[in-house]
Amino acid sequence: MSKWLLPENLADILPAEARRIEELRRDLLDLYRTYGFELVAPPLVEYLDSLLTGTGGDLNLRTCKLVDQLSGRTLGVRADMTPQVSRIDAHLLNRDGVTRLCYCGTVLHARPSGLLSDRELLQIGAELFGHAGVEADIEIIQLAFQSVERAGVSHARLDLNHPGVVHAIIQADPALPGVADDIYDLLSSKDTPGLIELAKRLPDMQEASLQALLTLVSLYGGPEVVARARRVLPALPAVQAALASLETLMGALPDRELGIDLADMGSGYGYHSGAVFSIYADGWHDALVKGGRYDGIGKAFGRARPATGFSLDLRKLSSGLEPPPVARAIRAPWGTDSLLLDALRALRDSGEIVVQALPGQAQHLDEFTVDRELALDGGAWKVRAI
Template identity: 55%
Template sequence: MRWVLPDFIQDALPDEAADIERLRRLMLDAFRVRGYRLVQPPLLEYLDSLTTGAGQDLKLRTFKLVDQLSGRTMGVRADMTPQVARIDAHLLNQAGVARLCYCGSVLHALPSSLTATREPIQLGAELYGHVGIDADAEMIRLLADVMALAEVPAERIDVGHVGLFRALAAGAGLAPEREEALFDLLQSKDVPGLAEVLDGVAEPQRSALLALPRLYGGREVLGRAAEVLPRLPEVRAALAELSRLAGMLQDLPLSFDLADLRGYHYHSGAVFAAYAGGSPAALALGGRYDAVGEAFGRGRPATGFSLDLRRFASRGARAPARGAILAPMKGDPALAEAVAALRADGEIVVTELPGHAGTWKAAGCDRQLISGGDGWTVAPLSEER
């Protein structure tokens, strides 16, 4: 059956494709007027470039193949963020702040969930060269702005900080494999499993790590965290950054989840996830990742976010279908001029072809160009058409 596609791979039919394209233009224009410049990385790169600094998860999601020219292992991008970091570090190589954005298909060897596609259309924005929390605040606000433009306003934006876990895990002296197990248990908020893994860990790190899954809610969570977590310099710095974010973004639906460590191997500071449209899964993910550029010879502070346009198109309000205007096939200069003027105004004008099977209404037309005393004018499509 040649028409059957692989599992978790789908076509985008006209209505969905139109919504995806509308959202792409809307969001990229929103980035552009805020100073974010568009880049277009290649679909294929050498594998070590695509997966640098991103941890085992991205390596497992990347399709691999052998380059017939060089004999080296290549990969089909599963995430565009490392590519944009390479562009900033190695190609642009500019001093100071750089704002970049991107949009394109990525391919996953495995779906992220039972309902996810293996070919997301990833759109994102990245800010390089600023280490302060102001840059993180800009990214979260930008995300909220484009979600509102897409008519999928953020209902909740969960914020966490990878630095908290790093400081506590380092103080506990955990071996790498034990730290990995701890990370997985924190993500699932498995408190009994945490207690088992933390058996033998000294205080106060043990109690602090056990407290992380309960540190979830509004701004008051930061106060509770300051009381129950050890007063390590890294912990105090992370909580201070989160408190500043809460103050700078009081008009946004921020919540705090100090056990949310998505991208732990990749991120280095504040992380965030946006939820909307009744979806149990986050519609957008972001955070700070200061170390990724080092693999490309120029480590730069960086923060950003990305989302899948396919998921947004399925959640947002569908744009009303715009009917087309049917134009007769005639070699009339006045008709050609009328058609050109309508198309310049954004109208859809299709030319009537001879031998058309079916009705023009079924083909999407609801109006027609007719000739009269005033030249060519638009009129409702007659019933028999």
């Protein structure tokens, strides 16, 4: 095997793309700071039981495991940073009232989430803890939209759902809680034959439950879907409460192009408890942003807190944007003369890119266009056009 061959669904990021990703990271973290979100940096690896607390089986399958040589315990390489940030809020900060936290770091998936997905993501996101009202959800959704708009994404669209609808249907049928993760996966992929096959393996499953799940697959479209869902889904109190929550959220976002997809289960990690959302845009094969409410995930860390947030992959976001513009640069000769060094320092301090030509070496600068040079003119170093 060639030594340069990378594992499947992992890739190097080359100079121009890496620069744009880094600029996006800085810009978005600065944006979150203007909203009052404080930056945290949890570790890449944690004990597995802490890393998977409060999550579903899908996150477990995507988490790479290894043995800690110091303790002998099983460690996990994080596949999602939200549980880590929840631990920080509940156990380390332990604040009363509202806490706003943001983060950016690498996550690794043991298996890709889709055919075109990478296994290594640069996940950036924001989480708001301590407020159970719809106001927190609205702030998070607005910040998620501003994130993609700052990157240059136009005509972004919002999809809403509430896992409480599916949870209510599952809890109403004693045969279903044990296969809840399977149901979430089948609904998210709108796999009607898979749902029918699942029902055949569960002889105690109620026919009404199967019909409700099959109906959910077709409940997507515009805001009118919520009214249709009230008519065709079981009249369970939890179903009605979830639909009412979606109506409240839709009413608070009148200026956004939005749709409803009652089969979209959000991140698929099993910790969402309230309204979830996805943001889509032309040029990307699946959701750019995923987020939603996940009250109570911090209970295992000592405090059950209302929480809502979102995350996105900066590498995916960058990959669908127009190619980054080539930066202008100045060519300078190699030398250690004090006047030359002073001129180089002054130009770089002013924000200019200055590349010194090493002796006898040709330069290949794909990321820069060299349109000026630093030359000695009358005893002084001056910049002139090439």
